[in-house]
Amino acid sequence: MYKRVFLLLLFITAFTFIVQPVSAQAGGPVYIVQPGDTLSFIAARFNLAVNDLIAANPSIDPNFLSQGQELVIPGLEGVTGVLETEVIAFGDTLRSLSRRMQVPDDQLKKLNRLVSPTELYVGVGLIVPVQEGQNILTARVTPAYGESLLELAIKQGSDPWSLAAINKLGGSWDTLPGDVLYSPTEGSGGNATGLPSAFLSASIEPLPMVQGGTEVLQIQTQEGVSVSGILVDMPLHFFPANGEQVALQGVYALLEPGVYPLLIEATLTDGSKQAFEQMVLVTSGDYLSEDIPLNDPSTLDPAVTEPELRQIAAITKPSTPARYWNGIFTIPAVYPDCFTSRYGTRRIYKVINSDIEIPGFHTGLDFCGGEGLQIFAPAPGKVVFAAPLTVRGNATIIDHGWGVYSGFWHQSEILVNVGDTVEQGQVVGLVGGTGRVTGPHLHWEVWVNGIQVNPLDWLNQAYP
Numbered sequence: 001m002y003k004r005v006f007l008l009l010l011f012i013t014a015f016t017f018i019v020q021p022v023s024a025q026a027g028g029p030v031y032i033v034q035p036g037d038t039l040s041f042i043a044a045r046f047n048l049a050v051n052d053l054i055a056a057n058p059s060i061d062p063n064f065l066s067q068g069q070e071l072v073i074p075g076l077e078g079v080t081g082v083l084e085t086e087v088i089a090f091g092d093t094l095r096s097l098s099r100r101m102q103v104p105d106d107q108l109k110k111l112n113r114l115v116s117p118t119e120l121y122v123g124v125g126l127i128v129p130v131q132e133g134q135n136i137l138t139a140r141v142t143p144a145y146g147e148s149l150l151e152l153a154i155k156q157g158s159d160p161w162s163l164a165a166i167n168k169l170g171g172s173w174d175t176l177p178g179d180v181l182y183s184p185t186e187g188s189g190g191n192a193t194g195l196p197s198a199f200l201s202a203s204i205e206p207l208p209m210v211q212g213g214t215e216v217l218q219i220q221t222q223e224g225v226s227v228s229g230i231l232v233d234m235p236l237h238f239f240p241a242n243g244e245q246v247a248l249q250g251v252y253a254l255l256e257p258g259v260y261p262l263l264i265e266a267t268l269t270d271g272s273k274q275a276f277e278q279m280v281l282v283t284s285g286d287y288l289s290e291d292i293p294l295n296d297p298s299t300l301d302p303a304v305t306e307p308e309l310r311q312i313a314a315i316t317k318p319s320t321p322a323r324y325w326n327g328i329f330t331i332p333a334v335y336p337d338c339f340t341s342r343y344g345t346r347r348i349y350k351v352i353n354s355d356i357e358i359p360g361f362h363t364g365l366d367f368c369g370g371e372g373l374q375i376f377a378p379a380p381g382k383v384v385f386a387a388p389l390t391v392r393g394n395a396t397i398i399d400h401g402w403g404v405y406s407g408f409w410h411q412s413e414i415l416v417n418v419g420d421t422v423e424q425g426q427v428v429g430l431v432g433g434t435g436r437v438t439g440p441h442l443h444w445e446v447w448v449n450g451i452q453v454n455p456l457d458w459l460n461q462a463y464p
């Protein structure tokens with residue numbers, strides 16, 4: 001009897017001691033003040049009134065918030081630990097994040113007030129509760145078609161019960177081919193994301209995407225895996241470089257800002273496929289807008305402009321596996337920093353004495369300087385078009401490889417032939433006023449996988 005009471009007392013005492021240090025957070029989970037934080041910013045982040053935040057933290061001085069200070073966040077029933085920010089990586093979904101961080105997905109939704117999966121785009125910061133001493137799981141496994149959890153667990157040196165519990169699988173332990181599961185064993189290397197296991201790493205830059213920008217996708221896979229994908233609605237073309245698969249993709253200048261899908265698919269050596277889809281954000285390029293009065297609307301007659309645009313689009317469509325360029329592009333004009341019109345400018349052609357408005361945008365970069373000035377190849381490549389066109393005048397198109405092309409319009413003279421290989425800086429033609437122009441000038445445009453992009457990006461940075 002005494003023994004029992006003693007044990008009970010011992011138990012209570014032990015319990016009290018264990019509970020004691022935790023009682024500091026009795027009011028809720030803790031947020032650690034980050035550089036630049038203010039009380040109102042933190043309150044807004046957790047959807048609280050500032051006064052409620054102050055009331056939950058009576059010991060803090062609201063006027064002197066210091067970095068590293070711990071704040072109790074009230075009103076988050078059932079949530080414990082330290083509230084940290086986890087930036088959504090390429091390949092993350094709510095499910096993979098929930099599995100990796102071992103937090104129920106409804107708690108993640110509630111904490112971040114998520115109402116739609118489109119809010120989970122790459123680069124967005126989510127609040128995630130992390131428990132003390134918790135290990136973030138990094139080993140990813142993807143079941144093959146028809147593979148059972150038991151088979152998968154044996155391969156991982158784990159057991160099906162642990163895998164089911166970690167990954168919140170139902171009683172049947174059904175796995176889905178291509179699903180990303182986390183295993184308690186050692187990490188498989190690469191960065192810890194929600195990517196299927198054939199992917200070692202994946203990145204897309206820059207983020208957010210910008211209208212008229214050039215996106216670089218770099219993917220590392222397990223040996224022998226081939227990669228394909230779709231960004232917005234454009235099929236991606238991947239080429240091997242430095243142990244990675246690289247794809248370049250232009251972002252259409254008139255694409256409405258918002259979130260768009262990115263789909264990446266890996267084909268394994270046995271022919272099976274693993275894929276993931278991710279939302280990415282497209283932001284405005286902040287391009288200027290100008291109205292252009294037009295006397296004669298026939299100059300924009302689609303019967304003339306459409307076939308010519310289709311012709312250019314067909315020439316710039318193939319993705320040549322060779323990459324001819326290396327490093328930053330050089331300026332193709334004599335006057336390097338002088339532009340009469342930049343890429344992206346919205347152009348609304350207003351037909352005089354009518355209500356007709358034709359929207360468009362400037363697809364390239366116009367340089368200062370007129371008739372007879374030399375035009376230089378901005379990068380090495382192969383001439384794939386050199387002939388007169390109705391709208392663009394004397395036109396030359398150079399293939400730089402990997403789906404990247406340069407176009408030069410309105411020339412007075414073309415100095416290269418189709419099939420020529422050109423070096424960076426080589427004179428390819430002379431400036432003129434041929435085609436539909438108001439005066440002689442060089443118009444240079446850059447196409448990246450079927451889309452005209454901002455050429456200035458190619459003059460300012462080296463693409464891989």
Ligand SMILES: [Zn+2]
Nearest residue numbers: 364365366443
């Ligand atoms: Zn132009």
